[in-house]
Amino acid sequence: MxxxxxxxxxxxxxxxxxxxxxxxxxxxxxxxxxxxxxxxxxxxxxxxxxxxxxxxxxxxxxxxxxxxSPGFDRNEALEVQRNMLLEKRRRMDDMITMINKTIKNTKGEITMSEKEKFDGFDFSHNPYEQEARDRWGDNAVDDSNEKLGKMSKVQQKELGVEFDVIYKRLATLRHQQPESNAAQEGIDEWYIYLNKVGVYSLDAFKGLGQMYVDDDRFTKNIDKYGDGLAVFMRDAMAIYADNRK
The missing domain is CATH 1.10.1660.10 (Multidrug-efflux Transporter Regulator; Chain: A; Domain 2)
Incomplete structure (x- = not known):
């Protein structure tokens, strides 16, 4: 053809x-x-x-x-891809179920508890884990996984709520200068949060901010909170890291 x-x-x-x-x-x-x-x-x-x-x-x-790569096997790759897609479908199904319940909740047809509003979010699987390993080495990722593994499901969901709050606050600040006090206070919250679930040096933190812009997957997800948020966070994270070295 x-x-x-x-x-x-x-x-x-x-x-x-x-x-x-x-x-x-x-x-x-x-x-x-x-x-x-x-x-x-x-x-x-x-x-x-x-x-x-x-x-x-x-x-x-x-x-x-x-x-x-010399060890690449087409059939083995297909098996892995299938498993990854099945996991992706499972998570999407959970999210769709939660969205449908949320719509009914906003219409007054049902009542959702605060816990139910976050049941579809799953932070136990990190889709960027291998990329993080490639960039910063296994130790940082293993430390993060170890911390998460010691947390209960309730604690993990609480982290999900905190994540959402931080991003919504940063979205309201994205039109300010990244070096402003308000912007740097918001980024400080983000740095503290990340070190609850992992171990991020200032260099790794700055590199993560750059990835938010270099990797379209990150940019699209972050900018769902507000157009231009990924670029704002990259700049603010770089200033934050440089000022503390």
Whole structure:
């Protein structure tokens, strides 16, 4: 199949396929005498696996590293991807159930307790754990997991409530200068919170802030609290870290 046929089959743009080719992520085995890309069935299977990884939130650079590693096994990867998607579906189902109950609660059809309002949130699984390991090493992540593991479900849910409160406050401050007293007080709360669930040096804290902007997944989730919040937090976290070194 030629590139336009593959694009139409899969539902992605020709430009995306060209980009995958340019970065070495997905190159067809053959080309025509005229230089046009020709994709085989095996190429399409590879593309499918790339899109599974992408759906799970893996950045393209990481997908390339995984699929080029000597120990990569396609069938094993499919098993892992399936399990990850099943877990993602379970969590989404929990969230949908909670949203439906919340809608009924706001309409006065049912009454939800404060605890029930947060039953769908699950902080026991960190989707960015491997990325954190890659950036800061296993010790920081293991310390965080150990702290969380010692907490009860109630304590974990309380952390979820505190997380939400901190982010909502930061969202109200995002139009101020990141070096302002109010902004720095809000970021100080965030730094203290993170060190309740892990061990973050000032350098790691600053690096985390940069990731909020570099990684679209973080940016989208953070900016749900208010457009531009991720950039504001990055700048405020950098100032906070630099002022305390």
């Amino acid at each position: 030629k590139v336009k046929e593959v694009a139409d089959l899969v539902g992605i743009s020709v430009r995306t396929l060209h980009h995958y080719d340019e970065i070495g992520l997905f190159k067809p085995n053959d080309t025509t005498e005229s230089g046009y890309r020709v994709y085989s069935k095996n190429d399409l299977a590879t593309l499918q696996q790339i899109l599974f990884f992408k759906e799970l939130g893996f950045p393209l650079k990481k997908i390339k590293e995984i699929m080029e």
